[in-house]
Amino acid sequence: MDYTIATKDHEAQVLMTGRLTFNDHAKLRALIKEMLQNASKRQVLDLSALEFVDSAGIGMLLIAREELSNLDKQFVLRKATGQVKRVLTVAQLGKLITIED
Amino acid sequence: MAPTPTVALHCLGFPTERLQQLSRASGLPVWHSEGDWNDSTTRVVLLLGHAWEDQAASYFALPYSAWIEVAALADQPILELVERAVAASFYASFTTITANRLNLAGQILVAIAAQRPLSEVCRDNIELALHEALCNALLHGNLQMDGIGDLSVDALERFSRNLMHRIADHDLANRRIDIICEIDTVSVTIDVSDQGGGYIPKPITEPKASGRGFELIAASCLSYQVLDGGRRVSMRFLV
Numbered sequence: 001m002d003y004t005i006a007t008k009d010h011e012a013q014v015l016m017t018g019r020l021t022f023n024d025h026a027k028l029r030a031l032i033k034e035m036l037q038n039a040s041k042r043q044v045l046d047l048s049a050l051e052f053v054d055s056a057g058i059g060m061l062l063i064a065r066e067e068l069s070n071l072d073k074q075f076v077l078r079k080a081t082g083q084v085k086r087v088l089t090v091a092q093l094g095k096l097i098t099i100e101d
Numbered sequence: 102m103a104p105t106p107t108v109a110l111h112c113l114g115f116p117t118e119r120l121q122q123l124s125r126a127s128g129l130p131v132w133h134s135e136g137d138w139n140d141s142t143t144r145v146v147l148l149l150g151h152a153w154e155d156q157a158a159s160y161f162a163l164p165y166s167a168w169i170e171v172a173a174l175a176d177q178p179i180l181e182l183v184e185r186a187v188a189a190s191f192y193a194s195f196t197t198i199t200a201n202r203l204n205l206a207g208q209i210l211v212a213i214a215a216q217r218p219l220s221e222v223c224r225d226n227i228e229l230a231l232h233e234a235l236c237n238a239l240l241h242g243n244l245q246m247d248g249i250g251d252l253s254v255d256a257l258e259r260f261s262r263n264l265m266h267r268i269a270d271h272d273l274a275n276r277r278i279d280i281i282c283e284i285d286t287v288s289v290t291i292d293v294s295d296q297g298g299g300y301i302p303k304p305i306t307e308p309k310a311s312g313r314g315f316e317l318i319a320a321s322c323l324s325y326q327v328l329d330g331g332r333r334v335s336m337r338f339l340v
Contacts, residue, residue: 059310066252
């Protein structure tokens, strides 16, 4: 997995690419720290270029939501497609994180 | 009646003399790419020695149907794995440390799809369930680790440290993970087994960062069973 962060319209937009699996634990820690440190109150994770996510990837997204929530920041998942969208649905992540098309 | 497949041995990064010995002991011929083989009926069991990982993707394709990482195994255990490989549609046996480096689920899916056309949803289901079963075998089975647990960066950091610590343990890292795949006219069955202490899934009662693997497996396959005291999961998919 790789990511880039850009700030636009008062929100931080993170474009995530590749595959998000348990082996991305170090990168996810770095990403969460960057999202906690930047000034934007709204952190949007653009999943349009993410090809695959596993159960540990879902767990790490929930950690991001929890840590951002502790700093009163909003965490949004956007534009998931294919396998990623199906896994978000099966894991019922929409009950815990805002998901936008 | 379909012709009986010819099963042969091939190797990468492995001494030729030892391959010849294993060929004699197993009764399987040694395969050569330029040899006079019937491409449609030949199945090749590939023994992987050293320095093959950079080329791994090109070997998860026909005529290869089995991949055995030799590591420190003596001849007799290799022959036992070859016997399992001969009996299966597809077979893979890797050490934990190698399984952690390779995208094994993706590679084996490519090999299955080359033999049996699969819809996109079916491919996604097989890849996800196989990936989750392999993660369980690797983390909770052979490395005997707990999941990430709490919803915090601190818990994620502890998980990272623990994973690095366990994978650096020679004995744990060399425990094996086996994948047996059987294909028939209507279904694909995949068994994943490990050499850990046995892992029995527990239901999730509150939001946690881990524990969703079997939920995703259940959603991805027709049925699954946890066997051998939690050391093997068997999953069946309709295709």
